[in-house]
Amino acid sequence: MLKKALKLLRTATLVPRKISYYDLRAFAKRVEAKPKTLIVYIEFEFEDIIKEYDILPQYQYQTDRYYELLEGIAPASYNTIICTGLLEHMSDPARLVKQCHSILAPGGKLYLSVSSVFAVHRGPEDYYHLTQYGTRHLFEQCAWQHLDIRGACGPFRTIGILLQRILLQAEVRFVFRPLIEALAWSITLLDGLVIRQYDGRTKTNEHLIDSMMPSNVQVIATK
Incomplete structure (x- = not known):
């Protein structure tokens, strides 16, 4: 019993909400959810933003099952596709992007986010963390009218997110956890x-960039 209590203290957090959630919500506000919206995988509360949609099963693991699901959707079936927090967990990310491109109608938009400077998570299916440049290279394998690719946050916010991930994914001596948690939230202000x-x-x-150390890269791709 004592061992269980100590383990709980070593993994407890004072604020359960993730810092990165607010970046996802900001991204969600950019979504133009038109009729015929498909949610492939989603990591934010969306019912107040998207009213009519089709949604695929939300597989946190065995993510390669999405290839078969998307393969069964006819081309040009949707005007909006949302896919957040999935691409890094796909063994062939280019295939996922091409499938989304295929099932989008002309002029339709894909809203996608992918890990960049981030902790290993949902392992062992955590394959690729991408920069803005790597993301653009991946997307340019398809013919898009426009690509809006940007980092989700500034560098100090990323540090805060990583500090919080340590608390979420590691056992840390409990006397230090409140200090690390306070640092995680306060350092974002820098x-x-x-x-x-x-x-x-x-x-x-020539070398200006929107974020030199984003936790995630966010994409709005117009077909």
Whole structure:
């Protein structure tokens, strides 16, 4: 009994909501949910945003099952597709992107997010964490009218998210957990001090980037 109590203390959090949830909700507000919306996989509360939709089974594991599900959908069937937090768990991410492209109607939009600077999670099916550049390279294998690709948050917020993931996924001596949790939430405020960000140590306009250390990359792809 004592061992169970100590383990609970080593894994307990004071604030159960994830910091990254707020970035997902901000992304959700950009969704234009038109008639014929398909939710492939979703990580945020959406009932107040999307009223009419079809939704696939939400497989956290055995994610390759999505290939067969998407293969059975006729081309140009949907005007909107939402897929958050799944791409990094697919063994062939290019195949998933191509399938979404196929079932989108012309002018339709795919809303997708993928892990970038993030903890290993939902293992062992955690294969790829992508930068903005890697995401663009992946998407450019299909013919999109427009790609809006950006980092989900600033660098200090990412540090806060990673600190919180340590508490969520590791056993830490319980006397230090409140300190780490307080640091995780407070360090995000330092993003207000960041003026510009670059994709390397060369600080010129050619190397400006929206986020040099995003926890996730968010995509709005228009077919």
